[in-house]
Amino acid sequence: MLIDDLNNASLARPFETFGLQKNPEGQNGFFLRTWLPGAISVDVKSIDGKKKLGTMARVEEDGLFELNFPNADKEFNYLFDVQYQDSKIQVIDPYQFRNEAYAGLSTMRNEAANLYRTMGAQLVEIEVEGVKIKGVRFAVYAPSASNVSVIGDFNFWDGRRHPMQRSLMGEWVLFVPGLGEGERYKYELKDPFGNRLPHKADPVGFYAEQYPSFASVVYDQTRYKWNDAAWVESQKNDKLKQAISIYELHFASWKRHENGDSLSYREMADELIPYVKEMGYTHIELLPIMEHPFSGSWGYQPVGLFSPTSRFGTADDFKYFVDQCHQNGIGVILDWVPAHFPSDSHGLARFDGTPLYEYEDPRRGWHPDWNSYIYDFGRDTVRQFLVASALVWLDYYHVDGLRVDAVASMLYWDYSRKAGEWVPNVDGGNHNYEAISLLRWFNEEVYKNYPQCMTIAEESTAFAGVSRPTYTGGLGFGFKWNMGWMHDTIEYMKKDPIYRKYHHSEMTFSMIYAYDENFILSISHDEVVHGKLSMLYKMPGDEWQQAANLRAYMGYMYAHPGKKLNFMGTEFAQTAEWNHDSQLQWWLLQFDKHKGQKKLIQDLNAMYKSEPALYNADYDKSGFMWLDHSDYQNSIFALMRRDANGENPIIVVSNFTPTTHEQYRLGVPTTGKYKVILNTDSKYYWGSDYDLGGLEFEASDVSWHGQYHSIVLNLPPLATVFIKRIGD
Structure with missing residues (x-):
């Protein structure tokens, strides 16, 4: 009945x-x-x-x-x-508006971006018989559900009051007049057998409450008025030839109030932006800011891929934060996680009582590393959902780039699985063709619609062509994190200097594959957690040597081809591992050692941005040359960087032992005067300020290091020195 x-x-x-x-x-x-x-x-x-x-x-x-x-x-x-x-x-009565409820669904499937313009809770205004009616059109995809209702404060969370209509393609729709921004809502679904499921948050919701309700909230995406047009226009350039120095941070633990509360989006705009400008970074990268139920996941277990977390304020507040970054010349990159999603009952897991978003077979659909589900990358509706969830941040939130987390786990069926725990592809191999196809499409959509933006892959294997165009068979990313460089060089730096000569190749090996991809040199959050120690305390030696090692290493990083990324705290040599439940050790800046590290990073960023030789030929073999990569006995590395025109060389020499070297001869390309433009051993950085034999040097006609000319200087201990030709 x-x-x-x-x-x-x-x-x-x-x-x-x-x-x-x-x-x-x-x-x-x-x-x-x-x-x-x-x-x-x-x-x-x-x-x-x-x-x-x-x-x-x-x-x-x-x-x-x-x-x-x-x-x-x-x-x-x-x-x-x-x-x-x-x-x-x-x-x-909402049930007189059949056509309005279905509006836009036919176009949704034509373009990924239409999904977030059509699905979820859309504020609309219609006119009938001369009367304007405002309301909310709800649309949710749940093809196997036997019933779906929208519930909220407006109907006492009673699933009987607003049953939704099922479309032929599996969307459930309803236009509810009289509702507006700020309304809390969820969906009440029944599985194919009529069993009521836990109330579900909106998969395409733009805003959500925190525990315990996890309710979705109707949000007006059109209200915020942006003031970053000049910034957006300025970013229509070749990112490969741009100076990019990224400050990676976790929003909740960068700085906190005295009572332990995190700063809001607007407070971070006031606090973080001046600091990033002072430090000279070009971009910030935020660990996932998308809505997630568990703070301890650092955002890497998201359930709201279309909504900035409400922990720090409203979606408009987040837009304000991005806008202020842009007005101050700072780009914003977000971590985006299509590799897995959590099993929280209000999220995507078994959304309509079936594996709607995840692979059904746990050998494909369950992640053993993170105890989470894996998206079904071969299902068209899931692919549309994921690509739309990426584009919404570039469209509605004006972010400048997306770093895709855990790409390697997407590419391989046997990632972190033993024999018998995975299912091969149709050719019997371990590549996930569906994920590969999705990543290519994602990159094509980003660069087609937002060419001023960039995509970055965290990919830890030797998969070929990650940052190569899709038309050549690549995945299409703009950049790839250089995990190999990070691992090798940190392992080298952890060695006592007396043993480094046996590991010399760990510092040079990266140049063998440096041009295979568009690499970003990354010292990320993963390197300072889980017992790995802070970057400072990875370094051997006494207090002074630890700081000197870190300074020399940072200098070497800025000399090496590739864009730069450092996680927060490294810029002032934090001593503790990163703790997501507390703020950085800002109190350390009362000590000269930490002031010195901070000053060094400021100066490295300033030099890096002012010297095209250090960035605009990062991915051109003509932009780099080893002067000496074989002096393993002394753990010395000498190199030269050139700009895209093959000019304005910067000479860099690193000494990774506490031993000084008097009258060290360094090859240079031409005659003239050469000047030290940065020395990590300077007293300004808490260095020993060892006498280099002057700050300017006249090149002689003595051939050295494969160059027709050379200069002679004293090499300081545990230091990296940058030298530039300044004239005849």
């Missing part, structure tokens, strides 16, 4: 039951039916409220009302005056 279906929230096609329906064949006109639990009486009025059209008959005590209009020759719009026990309200 109908009343049983209504009371059990089991009505799948309410448009065929509610609203105006044609009278049975042989009868003229229409009849009107509505379901208003708890109502005593219902009057029908014209949509402008000026004319009473009749009083409905209550045909069921539970709230089912009907009224016949035998003389009506066409459908018309209307509203209800509803009398309850202690109140009277006016209601515009």
